[in-house]
Amino acid sequence: MKSLLVFFTLILFFSCSKKNKNMEIVMNIEGFKKGKVSLQKVSDSTLITVDSVFVNNESPLNLSYDLKSPELFYITIDVSKNDKTLEFFGEKGEIIINSKLKNFSSEFKVRNSFNDSIYRNYLEIIRRFNFEELDLIKSSIEMTKLKQNDSLIKIQEKIQVLNKRKALFNLNFAVNNGNSSVAPLIAINNFSESKVLLDTIIKSLDKEIINSKYGKELKIIYDSN
Structure with missing residues (x-):
């Protein structure tokens, strides 16, 4: 009787722990029948797994994480010892991701993530610059x-002109999206050595974004210049 009570207590503990996570991911992977799916993020320059599930013909699958502010996450599937990974911007709430096994990393849709929708728009234009280059x-x-x-x-x-256009686009996109965590991420990746441009972007950020993960990282870079 005592062991049974402990068993149900553990079930209740893990169930509540799962529900208390403020980011819930509901994912469908067309064609994926069996294997491990991992939710990952970068911590101290290292890619770590924060949640995982083993799939055996179940769909959809669920992953979760308790985050403080929006940031980039990665979902990796292990298929015949070959990993496939997709990148998305996570935030609080339920996020729905639909993908396919065949083109897992490129053919996927993310719903209910404000920051990811902005990030997709940004990546699409950057992709055009890269193709042109x-x-x-x-x-x-x-x-x-x-x-x-x-x-x-x-x-x-022409390459020099293109690079200037690309830099100007990055700056304008960051300044015009100061309500998104995408803005400080762009600044970190593109303007870490220019205090003047960092200052311009920081002044455009909402207070909530300044206090976010990437906002704090941006401030550290700015103060060190």
């Missing part, structure tokens, strides 16, 4: 092989 680099390599120096110089000038 890649095309110019390919042309540059071709002109180098053909020893077309005049054409090569023009291409290099």
Whole structure:
């Protein structure tokens, strides 16, 4: 009788512990039948697992974490000893993620995350910049092989202009989205060595964002410059 009481107490403890997490993820992975699914985040430059579940034909699956402010998370699935990972912006509340096993890392949709919707818009435009730069680099390599120096110089000038456009986009996007944790993350990744630009972005941030995970990290970088 005593052991039975302990058993039910443990079940109640773990059940309550799971429900107390303020970020709940409901996930559907089309084509995924069996394997481990892990929720991960970066802590002190190390990728750590904060929750996991073993799937055996169950759908949807549930993951959770108790976070203090929005930040990037990663969901990894173990398929035949090969890991596949997708990245999303987590925040408090229920987040729904739909993906497919075949293109797990690229073909997925995230719902109910304000910060992730802003992050997707940002990534889409950055992707265009990167494709444009890649095309110019390919042309540059071709002109180098053909020893077309005049054409090569023009291409290099185009790359410089593109990089300036990209930097300006990053700055404007961060300033115009001061109500999102995406803004300080952009600043950290792109302007960590420019105190003037960091100051511009910090002044545009909502108080809540300044006190968030990435806001605090940004302030540390700013103060160290």
